[in-house]
Amino acid sequence: MGSNSIVLLLWKQLRPRQWVKNFLVFAALLFSFQLSNFDAVLLSFFGFITFSFTASSIYILNDYKDREADRNHPVKKNRPMASGLLNPSLAIGLGVILLGLSLISSFLINKQFCLILLVYFITNVLYSLYLKHVVIIDIMIIAFGFVLRAIGGAIIINVPFTPWFLLCAMLLSLFLAIGKRRHELTLSLENKSSHRKVLDHYSLPFLDQLTSIVSSATIVSYAVFTFTAGDSIHLMWTIPFVIYGIFRYLYLIHIKKQGGAPEKVLFEDRHILVTVILYAVSVVVILTLFE
Template identity: 65%
Template sequence: MESPQNEAHSTQANFITLLFLQLRPKQWTKNLLVFAALIFSNETFSFQALCRSILGFFLFCFIAGCVYILNDYVDRDADRKHPTKKFRPMASGALNPNLALSFGVVLLLGSLIVSYLLNPLLVLLLLLYFVLNVAYSFKLKHVVIIDVMVIAAGFVFRAIAGGLVINVPFTPWFLICTMLLSLFLAISKRRHELLLLESSKGTHRKVLESYSPALLDQLNSIVTTATIISYSLFTFTSGNTIHLMWTIPIVIYGIFRYLYLIHMEDKGGSPEKILIEDKHMLVTVILYVISVVVILEFL
């Protein structure tokens, strides 16, 4: 029989695990964009800048986690009726909702305090990100076009935050590229959801009733073209070496590969999942990062 001390320790460990899962660590790959400032910065790479970027990465993970906590707290009754969401910590009853909400408040305040120490402007950015995502969870995700633009805005905030934590500016072209690529991913996600649930699209996401495959394909064509052109211009106008132009074919292949996965394999609902599962995309991203680092450091 397990001793009371071991049982208490096991319960505490289980509680911590549930809180960690509540923060949805599978979504954390989105926050890797924070490191873009470190990679593309004209400043000399330093260990201090790396540490600040890592801290910025976790701050975004925690702020996003607070949004998930609030969202799951409000939707816990509805989630219990969902085939997959019912297994979430609060919906399943494994995690006390009030304790989770209290943890979220403490985590939010703590993250904001740390962000202020890094850069006072970072506090405003994280607060805006939090408010915008809460608004998205409760209202904006049901507004056609606005829903995908809010998702794209979240990625732009990540890119800006990466610059704030190491105190370096971004070129407008880089932010435009980030916004367009984010729109591409958001539109692709909506297309995947629409085709997957076409027979009952209104019962999954109300906003899907306002979309059609033809519309989303047209939007993606516009965004894809704009993304490639914008990135190409960025490589020449960023203030870095023009040798960044050699990464243009890698970017084009990555976008084309993603389009292939969307149209031929009916994927695109989860970008972070594609990155892990599709070897071509994973190799492309790794090759791109290595190429950029080598070019900026040695050419």
């Protein structure tokens, strides 16, 4: 196999498409009026890269551990290690390098941010080994990972984060995690995917009730966040985007039977993508005009 093919396999193994989740690191930069601060922008970008590299090291570890089982899965069998095209030792070596670079560089720049990365890595390893099989805790751990991204984004540029900001991040993350579990359960009941052990403890009515609670709480929390945002109270004009985005995602989950991969929905559903773009533009304009 040529060197170009190996590089492409390694790139695929990193799952760069999943890195879209790490854009939450930029939230603190956006809401703290730091967009014109070049140093803050660079630090946020550094945070995004290190979170992405750390996440990729976790993906490598998961794929290495599950490579035998993945070979019997209709989709996962095409993953680089499961397919036999990528040497597992080479992949593990890359994962160690990425994790080492992320932790060492972040330690040199900001020790608190390094701690956040370390907690993120350890939590995800525990999730992979055991916690993903514990009902309710599994979706809470997924949400915790997003909260760590939001906190890390604030710490790396040394700005305070409000409780309402973190609550919004946590609730939105729970909303996406519950939607993911519902999608997996739906496919499992239709015998179209492998069966997760934890799905035995869930039911569609239960997940629908959780979705109703969390989606309502997310909208209310975001509204309170904008109303208490001080000089940027005009962020309240972005509430319709948040409501529509949540309603659209609920439509995709319940009607279109999607929601298994939020990052995939973001790029494939035009309505969600346009809503996210309009929301981001609106926030930038509002914070710029009323700074």
